[in-house]
Amino acid sequence: MASTLVLIDLLGAAALLLLGLRLLKSGVSTALGARLRQFLASSTRNRLTAFGAGLLTTLALQSSTAMAVIVSSFVAQGLVAPAMAQAVMLGANVGTAVVAQILSFDIHWLAPITILLGVIVGSRKSRRSRGLGEIGIGIGLMLLSLRLMSEATEPMRESEALVAFFALLSDAPVIAIGLSAALAAVSASSLAVVLFIMSLAAAGSIGHELCLLLVAGANVGGALPPVFATASEGTAARRVVISNLAVRGAGAMVLLLIAGWLTDHLPASVNLAQLTIEAHLAFNVGLALVFLPVIGPMSRLLTRLFPDKPTAKDTGPRHLDEALISDPPSALAAAMRETLRVGDLIEKMLEISLVALRTNDEHLCRSVSQLDDEVDAVHQAIKLYLARIERTGMDEAARRQSSNILDYAINLEHAGDITERSLSRLTVKKIEKQLQYSPEGMSEIEDLFRDTIDNLQLAQRVFINRDAQIARRLMEGKVTIRRKERASVERHMSRLQDQRPDTLQTTSLHVDVLRDLKRINGHLMSVAAPILEEAGMLRASRLRKG
Incomplete structure (x- = not known):
């Protein structure tokens, strides 16, 4: 019964640690997330x-896990070079180890103070205050x-079962690394597992060599969640997290080979809790120095091992040639062609x-959703492409053209x-409820649909030719709609x-369908x-004078 209570206390403390860590990450994202992302994106000019x-x-x-997800998404969007992303992850791993070092100090007396301050600050209504409140509460927890x-770990010194269990782990180093890695992967936090190992070490439950192996396993396990989180982000993003896993795995293999030699050279009186934290820091600093x-x-090498998957002919941007970035006129022409394709x-x-509206075909509604995903992807690519065009070689007309393309x-x-x-969801609702428009109503909707498609084709001509008379016809169509x-x-x-x-x-x-078609025409x-x-054919206001 006593052993069960000890286990419950230990698991409860570990759960509280994870809760505090999540609150802290959430608070930082809420209060400082945008600034941190801007800082990260602008600080990757060299390694x-x-x-x-x-x-x-x-x-x-x-959290190095959160960092891995953020920086891999930046790579996928072309905001951070892949090599610089590797450097960011090496720094993130060291950052996590420094956090563990700070938390290892005997500052538990700050817990009630930070929780109290977090509750007071978080009671305010502003988003930033709530984020700061979560930071205070998270640190306190x-x-x-x-x-x-x-x-909770103090009674473990007298538990013969736990002593026997950890003795078995000491004789099975690969299993020890795997167990620690599994704990870090499930909790999505190598930091939490390292602090847990520190508590076990402080209680005298584990030896020197097992301590080092568990730390290595925690580092490997902490690199696994980002691999799963970025599975759908594309090959460029996945290369970042896979390389981070490979780097940590290589470090764990080396530590597995030399753990016995290291423990032979450690003094017998070494503080095992402090050894855990120092080994975690030394592990990641060593990886940074090597890689x-x-x-x-x-x-x-990773690009060769994990090449970009060829995109289908009809998907993704087709005309955004990176080689034209330094030639603004050619690059703007490429962006125009890609924007016409969006149309x-x-x-x-x-x-x-x-x-789909005529035939009550729900499958067609799903194909509309797939096309919208394609539109979103190409639109994002156009924005990033325009942002990278060499601005120094652009005159005022070219800048205006870039702005018009983006608009x-x-x-x-x-x-x-x-x-x-x-529109698509209204059609699905009509199908699910087995409704039918009146013949007159359906005819009116079809008429407005056809007018909208005609206006889209006219808008494409206006975008290409920049002809004032065609533009006037398009604007007059707004009145008709x-x-x-x-x-x-x-x-x-x-x-x-x-x-x-x-x-x-x-x-x-x-x-609702009429309203949506009218809104679409407004955008066109x-x-x-x-x-x-520019042609002086547009009034500033529709209001009558006087």
């Missing part, structure tokens, strides 16, 4: 600054958990949505969102007054506004 950025950011985030863990000078060759995707989404791409992306998130939408709503209300069953059942769907018309304004 030393990248290493320092990873170390400092991890000191704030308290972590310090409190370490105190509880220390108290930081060779991150370039390591990145190239073609939107047209396809609208046509499929209309067919049109954004409006097309919004039109795609409306088509997928609203508004009148048709208003007339359809009035006829719909008339059918409602006649108590027609099909109209009564679909009244909200009918009005935006391409004409700067052209008409």
Whole structure:
């Protein structure tokens, strides 16, 4: 019974440690997340600054796992070079070890103070205050958990079963590393497992060699969660986390081979709790010293081992040639071609949505969602491509052209969102509830759909030719759409007054579809506004004077 209570106390303290760690990460993300990401993205110009950025950011985030996910997403978006991402991760690993060193000091008396301050600050309504409150509470819970863990492990000195268990682990070093790695992977925190090992070491439950092996296993296990978290992020992102796992795995293999030799040279009176923390820090500092000078060759090797998967012909950006970045006119022409392709995707989404509405085909609605994912990916690629174009060689006209391309791409992306998130879901709702529009209502919706597709094709011509007369025709189409939408709503209300069953059942769907098509047209018309304004054909306001 006593052993069971000790185990419960230990598990409860470990759970409290994980809770405090999660609150701390959440608080930092809430209060400082945007600034940390900006700092990280802007500090990767060379390997030393990248290493320092990873170390400092991890000191704030308290998690190399979170850092791995963030930096791998930056690599996937082209914001951080792969080699610099390796340097960031080496710094992040050292940062986690420094955090463990700080928490190992006897500062548990700060726990009630930080929790109290966290509750007071977090009671304010602002988002930043809530984040700071979570930081205070998280730190307090972590310090409190370490105190509880220390108290819970004291009776372990007298447990013959635990002594026998750890003796078996000492004779099976590979299993010891695997067990520690599994604990770190399940808890998604090598820091929590290292602190747990420290508590066991302080209680005298484990020996010198087992202490080193468990620390190595915790480091390997801490690199596993990011591998699973980035499984869908693309090959570039996965290379970052796989390389981090490989680096830690190589360090664990070396430590497995020399652990016996190291323990033979350690004094018998060494403090095992302190040895745990120092071994964790030395492990990661050693990896940084070995691998930081060779991150370039390591990145190239990983590119050969994990090459980018070839994209299908109809997916991903086609025209954004990286070789044209230093030639602004050619690069802008490439961005224009890619933006026109986004418009073609939107047209396809609208046509499929209309067919799905006619035929009640839910499968077509799912294909609209897939097309919207394609639109989002290409839109993101266009934005990043425009941001990387060499600005020093651009005159005012080129800058204005870049801005116009970006504006049109954004409006097309919004039109795609409306088509997928609203129009398509309204069709699914109609199918699930087995509703039918009245023949007149369906005819009005189809008419507005066709007008919207025609306006999209006209907007594509305006985007290419920048012709003021075509732009005027497009803008006049906005008035036509508004009148048709208003007339359809009035006829719909008339059918409602006649108590027609099909109209009564679909009244909200009918009005929502008209509203969404009107919103899509509003986004399409935006391409004409700067052209008409330059030509002096656009009034500043529709209000009458006086």
